[in-house]
Amino acid sequence: MNGLLSGLGLGDLENVDIFADPSKKPEEQEAAQKHVVQEKDFLYDKALVCPVCDAKFVNKIMKTGKAKLLGTDRDLRPVHEGIDTQKYDVLLCPQCGYAALSRFFTQVTSTQAKFIREQITGKVQLHEYKGETYSYEDAIERYKLALANAVVKRGKNSEKAYICLKSAWIFRGYAKQLEEENSQANADKIKEAQQMEEIHMQNAYKGFMEASQTESFPMCGMDEMTIDYLLAVMALRYKEYDTASKLVAAIITSPTANARTKDKARDLKDDILAEMKKNK
Ligand SMILES: [Zn+2]
Structure with a gap:
């Protein structure tokens, strides 16, 4: 597209934004124009106390309600604008290696703490997370640590x-x-x-x-209908059509399931029937 000043032979001036503030540097103007929200803008350093070793430390946490939810994948994975919120759901103590999903972080008994001190602390190799955000590699490591801790503490x-x-x-x-x-x-x-x-x-x-x-139930904050729905999605993924159909039918006919879950279950039922037909 031609700028307002094009054809005058004035070089860069031909494409200039005529209303731009000349006191600002070009980079600042660009940033102001785009108003780009970066991943780090959704985060803050939360001060935590480790329930296993009492150390004080900070982890990067999502600011509540800041990220816009765009939708969910079929298996309920939330998709937000500008950030993958899941990367920030594991809390990790850099002193002893205790890690857990945020909702379970404080729920550790003295026996479980003992198991963690014996089998994780001193053995585990921990990295420092120096960036302003957690990369996927960081997040993968943090989830792996949460799983190791859950196994060691004999979690549910x-x-x-x-x-x-x-x-x-x-x-x-x-x-x-x-x-x-x-x-x-x-x-x-x-x-x-x-x-x-x-x-x-x-x-x-x-x-x-x-x-x-x-x-x-509830399990990990999810009611029975939500868990049944999740299981139905997974059963479909593994072509266990009988299991998927039974779970979906139970949700649709349940007196306790809410309208939203029933709608999702009906959509899933259509998907199950379509896939069964395709794989016949
Ligand atoms: Zn600790």
Whole structure:
């Protein structure tokens, strides 16, 4: 497009923004024009006290209500504008290596703390997270630590399953970022991230399936209908159509499920029928 001053032979002046403030540097003007919200703008350093070793430290945490929710993937992974919020859901003590999902962080018994001190502290190799944000590599490491801690402290199946589900989401986000950066150059890394998503999702399915038969609800903040919906999505993913259909039917006919969950279940039922037809 031609600028207002084009054709005068005046070089850069031809494309200038005629209303730009000349007292500002060009970079500042550009930033002001774009008003780019960066990932770090959604975060702050939260001061925490470790329930295992009493150390004081800071972790990067999401500011409440700042990121705009664009929608959710079918398996309920939230998608926000400008940030993958899941990267910030593990809290990690840099002194003793205790890590957990934020909702479980303070829930550690003295026996569990003892297990963590014996089997994690002093053995685990920890990195310093120096950036203004956590990279996907950082987040993957933090989730791995949360899972190791959950195993060592003999945590519930639901907690381990939830860490696996969120880890699967992290790998999905990572693969997406790699694709956006350069899908050709990152082909191997993308494939690896997709395989890791798969492994974590399979473990989440197994863990939530066991938990739904042995634990009480709500589970990880989710009610029975939400867990049943998640299990149905995963059952469909693994082509267990009978299981998926039964779970979906139970949600649709349930007197307690809310309208939103029922709607999602109806959509999923259509997907199940379509896939069954395709795979006949
Ligand atoms: Zn600690």
